[in-house]
Amino acid sequence: MKTILITGCSSGFGLEIARYFLDRDWKVVATMRRPREDVLPHSEHLRVLALDVTDPENIRQAVEAAGPIDVLVNNAGFGAASPVEATSMATVRELFETNTFGTMAVTQAVLPQFRQRRAGVVVNVTSSVTLKSIPLLASYTASKAAVNAFTESMALELKQFGVRACLVLPGRSPETRFGDNARSHTQGLDHEAYVDLVKSLFARFAEPGPITHARDVAEAVWRAATDPLRIPAGADAEAWAAEAH
Ligand SMILES: NC(=O)c1ccc[n+]([C@@H]2O[C@H](COP(=O)([O-])OP(=O)(O)OC[C@H]3O[C@@H](n4cnc5c(N)ncnc54)[C@H](OP(=O)(O)O)[C@@H]3O)[C@@H](O)[C@H]2O)c1
Numbered sequence: 156m157k158t159i160l161i162t163g164c165s166s167g168f169g170l171e172i173a174r175y176f177l178d179r180d181w182k183v184v185a186t187m188r189r190p191r192e193d194v195l196p197h198s199e200h201l202r203v204l205a206l207d208v209t210d211p212e213n214i215r216q217a218v219e220a221a222g223p224i225d226v227l228v229n230n231a232g233f234g235a236a237s238p239v240e241a242t243s244m245a246t247v248r249e250l251f252e253t254n255t256f257g258t259m260a261v262t263q264a265v266l267p268q269f270r271q272r273r274a275g276v277v278v279n280v281t282s283s284v285t286l287k288s289i290p291l292l293a294s295y296t297a298s299k300a301a302v303n304a305f306t307e308s309m310a311l312e313l314k315q316f317g318v319r320a321c322l323v324l325p326g327r328s329p330e331t332r333f334g335d336n337a338r339s340h341t342q343g344l345d346h347e348a349y350v351d352l353v354k355s356l357f358a359r360f361a362e363p364g365p366i367t368h369a370r371d372v373a374e375a376v377w378r379a380a381t382d383p384l385r386i387p388a389g390a391d392a393e394a395w396a397a398e399a400h
Pocket of ligand 1: 162163164165166167168169187188189206207208209230231232233234253257280281282283324325326327328329331332333334336
């Protein structure tokens with residue numbers, strides 16, 4: 156029986172990935188900043204561990220407590236919509252601390268066991284905004300694009316050990332807590348110079364069209380356990396990926 160460790164399982168994609176793998180008889184180590192057993196079905200194959208990906212000691216403890224794992228999913232992350240000139244450097248640093256450096260740090264903590272066993276998969280969840288840019292998300296996009304570059308280079312160096320690294324790029328998913336969680340990091344959307352751009356972007360989001368469901372992302376992560384780099388998740392992300400190639 157294989158084991159998967161997932162970051163950011165309190166809601167959204169992480170929660171659905173955990174459910175999806177539990178349903179397929181994997182052992183799941185669901186990690187959360189504030190551990191809650193009640194968000195997932197009761198299962199002898201489930202362990203919920205505390206993990207804030209910005210806390211090095213927390214990472215060390217969680218990886219040690221998890222024991223041997225076969226797949227790591229770096230899913231924890233958040234967004235922030237802001238014009239570049241109105242985004243505080245504190246927010247830029249927070250985005251990178253979680254989305255980029257958190258992903259790198261958890262990966263580093265897991266790699267020695269993967270290399271020694273000559274097996275293992277790292278799945279990094281980034282975003283379809285790295286395939287096709289949209290305005291007001293420059294810092295978020297940069298934090299995720301850095302993970303793409305990190306993952307693609309790392310995949311080359313790990314190949315010799317039989318360890319794989321993949322990217323899953325979800326499209327826009329209004330059904331997770333992403334929007335709510337982004338709100339507290341959002342700055343300057345009322346800046347008079349950007350009001351029209353903000354209006355047109357939110358109007359575009361409100362138009363009917365394809366979106367990504369958490370289930371799409373869980374399926375993509377499932378595929379990533381056997382398939383290579385950059386797997387778009389959701390009809391909208393697939394369309395963007397097709398345009399980008
Ligand atoms: N929804 C979208 O439109 C979309 C599109 C493309 C990519 N993504 C990416 O998909 C991933 C999951 O997002 P989601 O849509 O499922 O949003 P979500 O419902 O807000 O879930 C994000 C998860 O990340 C966790 N998290 C945030 N900071 C953390 C930290 N420092 N340490 C550990 N966990 C942390 C949150 O935990 P707390 O409950 O403790 O805050 C939550 O469990 C993110 O990386 C996001 O950037 C989302």
